[in-house]
Amino acid sequence: MLDGLPLDPALAGRLSARPRLPDREPLPPGRHALGLFPERDAVLVVPEGIDPRAPSPLAVLFHGGGGSAERILPMLEEHARARGFLLLAPQSLFPTWDLVIAGNGPDRERLDEALAHVFARYLIDPRRLAFAGHSDGGSYAMSMGLTNGDLASHVVVSSAGFLTVQMQAGSPRLFLSHGTRDEQIPIDRSARRHARLLREAGYDLTYVEYEGPHAWNPDVVTRAVSFFLDNPAEA
Numbered sequence: 001m002l003d004g005l006p007l008d009p010a011l012a013g014r015l016s017a018r019p020r021l022p023d024r025e026p027l028p029p030g031r032h033a034l035g036l037f038p039e040r041d042a043v044l045v046v047p048e049g050i051d052p053r054a055p056s057p058l059a060v061l062f063h064g065g066g067g068s069a070e071r072i073l074p075m076l077e078e079h080a081r082a083r084g085f086l087l088l089a090p091q092s093l094f095p096t097w098d099l100v101i102a103g104n105g106p107d108r109e110r111l112d113e114a115l116a117h118v119f120a121r122y123l124i125d126p127r128r129l130a131f132a133g134h135s136d137g138g139s140y141a142m143s144m145g146l147t148n149g150d151l152a153s154h155v156v157v158s159s160a161g162f163l164t165v166q167m168q169a170g171s172p173r174l175f176l177s178h179g180t181r182d183e184q185i186p187i188d189r190s191a192r193r194h195a196r197l198l199r200e201a202g203y204d205l206t207y208v209e210y211e212g213p214h215a216w217n218p219d220v221v222t223r224a225v226s227f228f229l230d231n232p233a234e235a
Contacts, residue, residue, distance in 0.1 A: 012167035013104040013147040017115035019124040026052035026121045031073075034117050040091035042114035043069040047081045055125035057085035057229060058118065059156075060111075062133030062140045065096035075134060075158075075216050079225045086122060090114050097140040099164055111144075127232035131172075132156035132224070134216045135185070139163065142194070145172050146203075153233035156224045158216040161185040163194055173204045175227045177220045179212035 029048045033041045050056055059080065063072035069089035080087040090111050092098065098107040118124070131152040133141035138160035145155035146163075149170025157176045176198070178191030187209065195207045206227055210217045 007166060009167065010108065011104055013099065013108055013144055013165075014167060014169070015108065015112050015115065015144075015148045015151055017112050017119055018151065019119050019126050019129070022052055022119070022121050022123055024120040026050075031077075034114060036113055036117060037110060040068070040093060042091060042110070042117075043073070043089045044118060045073065045077055045080050045087040045089075047084050047086070049084055050086065050122070052122045055123050057128035057130075058088060058122075058124045059085055059130040059132055059228065060088045060090065060115070060141075060152075062097065062131070062137030063089070063091065064133070064135030064137045065100065067135075067137065072134065072137060075221060076132065076225070079221070083225065083229060085128070085229065086118065086124070088114060088118055096136045099140055099143055100136050100162075107140075108144075125232070126151075127153055127234070128229060130154040130156055130228045132158075132228075133160075134158040135214065136161070142174070142176075145174070154228045154231075156228060157194075158220070158224075159185055159191075159214055160194065161190050163197070171203065173206075173227070173231065173233065174198060175206045175208070175224045177208040177210065177217070177224065179214060179217065180209050181212055182214040184214040 093106045098105040131141040131145040138157040139162045142157045143164045145152040146165045149172040155174045178187045198205045
């Protein structure tokens with residue numbers, strides 16, 4: 001509430017796009033800029049063998065501060081091709097996500113538009129729809145995932161620095177990982193604190209610490225992909 005008025009769900013980060021029956025032509029296999037925005041467009045990776053009319057998993061992958069879709073896609077792209085899930089990489093309008101700078105704004109709108117674009121072309125399995133990211137992207141994935149847990153069934157977080165949630169919905173499963181030698185975002189003031197808060201709030205949490213710096217870990221990412229694909233949410 002603000003001055004006696006309810007908080008605008010959009011300002012709180014709520015998304016309106018939802019999986020539905022597709023009614024537009026799917027894209028061929030490959031990596032595609034969606035053509036939605038003149039700058040920093042969203043990118044969709046379509047693996048071979050995706051049937052647009054059969055339920056497919058979708059992972060939405062958020063880049064770190066100063067990053068881009070191209071820089072973050074290697075975190076999950078080979079897994080998407082090998083295991084057959086759609087991979088959407090939105091890009092922040094500015095060097096990092098609006099939530100990091102000043103609150104939900106254009107990036108929430110752009111994410112909603114990119115998701116609606118994908119939902120119009122592919123039948124998405126709502127039990128396997130993940131928000132994932134590293135660093136600022138991990139913070140954004142976790143914050144947006146808890147705000148939209150009735151959309152995101154899973155949240156995969158690597159080396160996140162903060163968690164900002166003004167409105168919670170649903171109960172997504174979370175996979176939280178962080179390097180014990182992270183000097184950029186020390187683990188004691190981030191992941192360990194987040195894990196405690198999430199467990200206290202009753203979330204289904206898998207928490208992994210690994211020996212490493214501020215970088216996603218390939219072996220941990222492989223575990224996270226299995227967490228996402230092999231443990232679908234309840235219908």
